[in-house]
Amino acid sequence: MVFLRSEEHVTRWLAAGGWEPGVTLTAPKLNELARTWWWTRLDPGWRPRTAAESQALLDALGLTGDFWQLA
Amino acid sequence: MDAFDLDVRRHVYFAVVASGRPPSVSEAASALRASEEEVAHAYRRLHDAHALVLFPGTTEIWMANPFCFAPTPHRVEAGGRIWTGTCCWDALGIPGALHGDGRVESVCACCGEALSLVVADGALTEGADLLAHILVPARRWWEDIGFT
Numbered sequence: 001m002v003f004l005r006s007e008e009h010v011t012r013w014l015a016a017g018g019w020e021p022g023v024t025l026t027a028p029k030l031n032e033l034a035r036t037w038w039w040t041r042l043d044p045g046w047r048p049r050t051a052a053e054s055q056a057l058l059d060a061l062g063l064t065g066d067f068w069q070l071a
Numbered sequence: 072m073d074a075f076d077l078d079v080r081r082h083v084y085f086a087v088v089a090s091g092r093p094p095s096v097s098e099a100a101s102a103l104r105a106s107e108e109e110v111a112h113a114y115r116r117l118h119d120a121h122a123l124v125l126f127p128g129t130t131e132i133w134m135a136n137p138f139c140f141a142p143t144p145h146r147v148e149a150g151g152r153i154w155t156g157t158c159c160w161d162a163l164g165i166p167g168a169l170h171g172d173g174r175v176e177s178v179c180a181c182c183g184e185a186l187s188l189v190v191a192d193g194a195l196t197e198g199a200d201l202l203a204h205i206l207v208p209a210r211r212w213w214e215d216i217g218f219t
């Protein structure tokens with residue numbers, strides 16, 4: 001998971017690595033995802049999320065479709 | 072995940088936030104008044120449960136996500152410390168985990184140009200025009216968590 005300056009740089013980077021495209025997110029969307037995903041990580045009563053809970057978190061952010069399926 | 076493993080994990084994260092680095096097995100054992108063998112086993116179980124990541128073949132902590140303890144291109148200022156994020160997701164996750172503001176210094180994976188992102192009050196106030204790319208579908212992230 002990497003940062004890139006623009007769509008042009010995404011395309012050039014994928015070609016240079018010979019990789020199939022995955023998913024491109026805007027930085028604000030990634031920030032929203034990162035904040036939500038890691039928000040409880042330091043809670044003293046932290047418990048591991050179930051796969052269903054993690055999937056629901058992604059769904060709530062609109063990150064749906066086969067790429068975002070955790071299992 | 073049993074109560075002892077949760078205690079070990081809680082101690083690891085407490086130590087990371089307090090000192091900026093993860094505890095060794097010996098340090099955690101001393102703090103938790105447990106044997107090194109018990110803590111080493113707990114570290115391995117937490118690794119297997121994806122609650123920590125150990126350097127391959129060791130009981131040294133590589134990641135207590137979103138915090139990373141090996142060099143990466145993602146430098147994060149948050150909570151009064153300098154941190155390393157494993158990837159762009161984790162880099163932005165560090166201010167989130169600390170419930171505060173932060174600055175991420177990184178590079179464009181294509182051209183190597185330096186990039187800055189600033190999080191203030193939860194929103195990106197700098198770097199909002201940048202993009203992130205995830206290559207690996209979610210169900211395969213844990214096949215190689217160092218390459219996603």
